[in-house]
Amino acid sequence: MGDEAVSAAATPVSVELRDIVQEYPAKDGNGVVRVVDGVSISLDRPGIVMLLGPSGCGKSTLLHMMGGVRPIGVQTPSSGQVLVDGQPCVEAHDDAVMVFQRYANRPDLTVEENVAFPFRLRHWRTRISAAEAKKRVDETLAAVGLDAHRRHLPSQLSGGQNQRVALARALVLRPRILLMDEPFGALDAQTRAEMQQLLVQIYEQNPCLVVFVTHDVTEALTLGDRVIVLTSQPAKIADDFSILEPRPRSATWQRSTEAVRMEERILAQLHAKSPGRASLRVSV
Numbered sequence: 127m128g129d130e131a132v133s134a135a136a137t138p139v140s141v142e143l144r145d146i147v148q149e150y151p152a153k154d155g156n157g158v159v160r161v162v163d164g165v166s167i168s169l170d171r172p173g174i175v176m177l178l179g180p181s182g183c184g185k186s187t188l189l190h191m192m193g194g195v196r197p198i199g200v201q202t203p204s205s206g207q208v209l210v211d212g213q214p215c216v217e218a219h220d221d222a223v224m225v226f227q228r229y230a231n232r233p234d235l236t237v238e239e240n241v242a243f244p245f246r247l248r249h250w251r252t253r254i255s256a257a258e259a260k261k262r263v264d265e266t267l268a269a270v271g272l273d274a275h276r277r278h279l280p281s282q283l284s285g286g287q288n289q290r291v292a293l294a295r296a297l298v299l300r301p302r303i304l305l306m307d308e309p310f311g312a313l314d315a316q317t318r319a320e321m322q323q324l325l326v327q328i329y330e331q332n333p334c335l336v337v338f339v340t341h342d343v344t345e346a347l348t349l350g351d352r353v354i355v356l357t358s359q360p361a362k363i364a365d366d367f368s369i370l371e372p373r374p375r376s377a378t379w380q381r382s383t384e385a386v387r388m389e390e391r392i393l394a395q396l397h398a399k400s401p402g403r404a405s406l407r408v409s410v
C-alpha cells in the first residue's frame with residue numbers, strides 16, 4: 127500500500143462539481159438561505175486551482191464538498207452532484223486532505239508527533255506500516271524545512287512554522303487532492319511569500335490537484351494554473367481562466383501588462399454586482 131500511495135500522487139485525478147446548489151437554514155430561523163446557486167466546476171488534471179470570491183460566498187462550502195466533508199444536520203449539496211474520479215463522492219475520502227488557516231496543531235505534541243498524528247488513527251494505522259509512516263514523516267519534515275525543529279512544541283514555533291507543520295501533516299498522507307482553505311491568510315507578508323514558494327516547490331516535486339481558497343488576488347496570480355472567481359452570495363461562477371506563465375513567477379511578470387490585466391479582471395468580477403454565468407472558461 128505504501129508504494130502505491132507514493133506513486134498515487136502523480137496519477138491522474140478528477141473532481142467534478144455538477145450544478146451544485148447549497149442552501150443552509152437561515153440564521154433568523156426563517157426558511158433557508160441559498161449560498162451556492164448552480165455551480166459547475168470540472169477539475170481533471172494535477173494543477174493549482176485558485177478559488178476566489180467575496181467573503182461568505184460559499185468558497186469553503188465548495189471546498190469541503192470536494193473532500194466529501196459534510197456539516198452535521200445539513201444536506202450537502204442541497205442538489206447537484208460531486209464526483210471524484212467519476213464516482214459520486216458521498217463521504218470524506220482518502221484521496222483528499224484539507225489544510226486550514228487555523229493550523230490546529232496539538233500543543234502537547236512535538237512537531238514530529240503532530241506530523242505523524244494521522245498514523246495514530248486506526249484508519250491509517252491499518253493501511254500504512256509503522257516503517258513507511260516513519261519514512262514519510264522524515265521525508266516530509268525535510269521537505270517543509272522542519273527537520274531541525276522536530277522535537278519542538280508548537281508554542282516554540284512561529285506562525286509560519288506552525289503552518290508548515292499543518293501542511294506536513296496533510297502531505298504525509300500523500301493526497302491526490304490537497305484542499306487548502308486560506309492556509310496563509312493569517313501570516314505576515316514575508317512568511318506568506320515563503321510559504322507560497324514552499325507550496326510551489328512541493329507541488330513541482332509531487333504534482334497533485336491543489337484547490338486553494340484565497341481572498342488575495344496577488345496570491346492567485348502567484349500560484350494559480352487556473353483561477354476561478356465566484357460572485358457574491360449566492361455564488362455562481364463569475365470568471366474562470368488559465369495562467370500559462372511558468373512558476374516561480376517573477377516580480378517582472380507580476381508587473382507585466384498580462385498580469386495587471388488579469389488582476390484588473392479579477393477585481394472587476396469581485397466588485398461586480400451582476401450575477402455570474404453558470405459556466406465560463408477562458409485561456410489567457
Ligand SMILES: Nc1ncnc2c1ncn2[C@@H]1O[C@H](COP(=O)(O)OP(=O)(O)OP(=O)(O)O)[C@@H](O)[C@H]1O
Nearest residue numbers: 150151161180181182183184185186187188197200
Ligand atoms: N453548516 C452551516 N449552517 C448554516 N450556515 C452555514 C453553514 N456553513 C456555512 N454557512 C453559511 O454559508 C455562507 C457561506 O459560508 P462559507 O464558509 O462557505 O463561505 P466562504 O466564502 O468560505 O466565507 P469566507 O470567505 O468568509 O471564509 C456563510 O454565510 C455561512 O455563515
